[in-house]
Amino acid sequence: MLEMLSMDFMQNALVAALMVAVACGVMGTFVVVNRLMALSGGIAHASFGGVGLACFFGFSPMLGSLGFAMLCAMIMGVLTWQNRKQADTTIGVIWAAGMALGVILTDLTPGYGGDMMSFLFGSLLTVPTDLLYWMAALLVLILGTVVFNFRKFLAVSFDPEFARVRGIPVMAYYMLLIALIALTVVIAVQAVGMILVIALLTIPAYIAESYSKNLVQMMLIAVGISLVLVLAGLFLACELNFVVGPTIIACGVLLYVLNFAVKKLLKK
16 A cells, blocks of 8 residues: 555545545535535536537536536526425436436547546546646635635525525525535546535535534534545555445445444434
8 A cells, every 4th residue: 555655646546535525525514504415416417418518529528527517506506596396307407418418429429438437436546637736726716715705605504584684695695605516516526426426525414414513513524524435435445446436435325324323322
């Protein structure tokens, strides 16, 4: 393992894992508190349409994923805000359309069929250095926005009616929150892929919710749990020659089950 840590690809993987853990811990807290799991999953899957567009027209898949994720996030946000009862249907349609577009366009692009698995299930061990700069820039943007608007996000998340009375534009901050979730999805996809990203966003935050008294504590605990899961999954995958993304999520599911069992035993 020490020999592997001296290799560039492993060092890049560790840096990427750290950034993914921080982003998912912070924004996953908002996803759980606001019950935005379905919407986050829809953004993640729909963003594959951007990968298909990038492959077909010959530009960066990262840019394609980022642009398409933001577009779909804004559409989902507006439509679900206007009609909460039809939210699941709206998310499902955009989710399916994005995935279908991505699959069709990658299938029409020679040479990209085999790369589809890395987008769907992550490619943490093959993250290039230039992509790390993109991930770092997005992480700084996410953290800076959360810190600057934390009190407003807090009000909108827990008491939107009170926030509206205080003159806070609730819909605007709701849309900003969704935009940050879309950025987080783009970062996390590098580790666990589009199919499993919702698990990395929600499992650490779900566990952290049981042991925290306020939102800041929940974020810090979720970041710590995310970091443990990502690093444990990375090293286990390298030792056992498994795919990294599913291994990370398997560690998360195991931790969730253990946490659930411990809480049940403590209640008894």
